[in-house]
Amino acid sequence: MNRGGAAVTSTMRCELCGAAARRRCGRCRVTFYCDAEHQAADWEAIHEKVCTRLAVVRGPSPPEALQVHQDAHRAQTRLRLVRTG
Ligand SMILES: [Zn+2]
Numbered sequence: 001m002n003r004g005g006a007a008v009t010s011t012m013r014c015e016l017c018g019a020a021a022r023r024r025c026g027r028c029r030v031t032f033y034c035d036a037e038h039q040a041a042d043w044e045a046i047h048e049k050v051c052t053r054l055a056v057v058r059g060p061s062p063p064e065a066l067q068v069h070q071d072a073h074r075a076q077t078r079l080r081l082v083r084t085g
Pocket residue numbers: 014015016017018019033034035038
C-alpha cells in the first residue's frame with residue numbers, strides 16, 4: 001500500500017518550536033502547539049494579546065468598519081509599545 005507518507009496533521013506546527021502540534025488554542029483555534037508547556041509560554045509572551053484578534057480573523061470575513069477600527073487600534077498599541085519600551 002502506498003499512502004504517500006504524509007502525516008495526518010502535517011500542516012499543524014507548534015507556534016513556538018515548529019514541532020508537530022498536538023494542541024490548539026481553544027479561544028482563537030488558529031494557533032497550534034506541541035504541548036501545554038509551549039502553549040502557556042506563548043500565552044505569556046504574546047498570544048494573550050493577539051488571541052482575540054486571531055479569533056476575529058478566523059470568523060467570517062469581517063466588515064470594513066471593523067478593519068478600520070482595528071487599524072486605528074493598532075496605531076495606538078504601537079505608540080504604547082514605544083513608550084513602555
Ligand atoms: Zn513546541
